Amino acid sequence: MKKYKTLKDHVYDYIAEQILEGNLIPSQRINETAISQELSVSRTPVREALIQLSCEDILENVPRKGFVLKGVTEKEAAELYTVIGTLDGTAAQASCDTLTEKDLKRMEFYIQSMDLAINTNNYEMYLEQQELFHQVYIDQCENEILSDTISRLRSKFFTRGYSKDRANKNEKLLSQINDEHREILRLFKEKDKDGLFSYIVNVHWSPSNAHHELL
Template identity: 55%
Template structure:
């Protein structure tokens, strides 16, 4: 069944995409009129989407200026990374017992796809496949409020990485991250919920990785 999207949802997704591909830049004002004209919608759903994004921490409503893309400080990024690690680890541990063989094969497929994307320097595909990997276990997590809170926190890191320089070093780090996905899959297969939760919090979402995040 196709999920119905309201005008506000369409505008929301459009703005998120613009942030993700770097067309909307931190500390820059969001042009409400341009968005309204591009999508051929009134200003009302645009304003509603901006208010939602502001409540989620992606935008900031600056007096006499309007909505601007919020730029995270290093400290804010580390704090958010820690929160994501706790939430993602807990979500994974709650999902472990509910995963089927089909789910395991799907995660294995995405791991292989991520390797291919990195080695061919298709970084846009890398981000899509990594998101798909995590979506496998998040889709069966019984605590939907937890998942929604996790996804809301992750949106603060929407913008894709800048891979224009030092590609070999970036590829090495991304391959290391994908090896962490392999370890996670092994823990899922063994049913080690406690080990999985600890690994994701202390390793996969280790705050030392902030240098890879575009702020």
């Protein structure tokens, strides 16, 4: 089941979107007042969201400057891929027997939506549909700690400096990644737990792919 979103969650999502769209860059100070005014909320949920992002190592609270956006090095990205891949593969194994036909059809829909996003150079749509694709089985793994940990680690890639220009230059790469989604779906349909884990760890989240700067 999806959690009810608090004001803090909505502020968190807003800041994440700003980072993904390139409106915030590493070392740039986060303007709490501007966010509060933009979302018509008090400073409290804004502060709570910033503290959460700081705890997740996405932001850094710098003395006399406030919260600033951190970056992710290539080495850190490769290490994150290793850890996230193992956790994502574990979630896939755990949910393999619980996914319904409706869940599988939703995953197929998200794959088709990603194809459309690639063809129309809609990078934001691609990222959104990709997250929804993975979230289908992560939500069904029946392990809230595992699900929350994957979400927290994936959020570190907010700071990789995504941009529409980069997406346009990587249409072939995005298509390749979406083909991986098709293979993941096939393995789910086959209920191949070992194959799922191996493919997600060794292919989809292979550390060698970290330099692609794509989720």
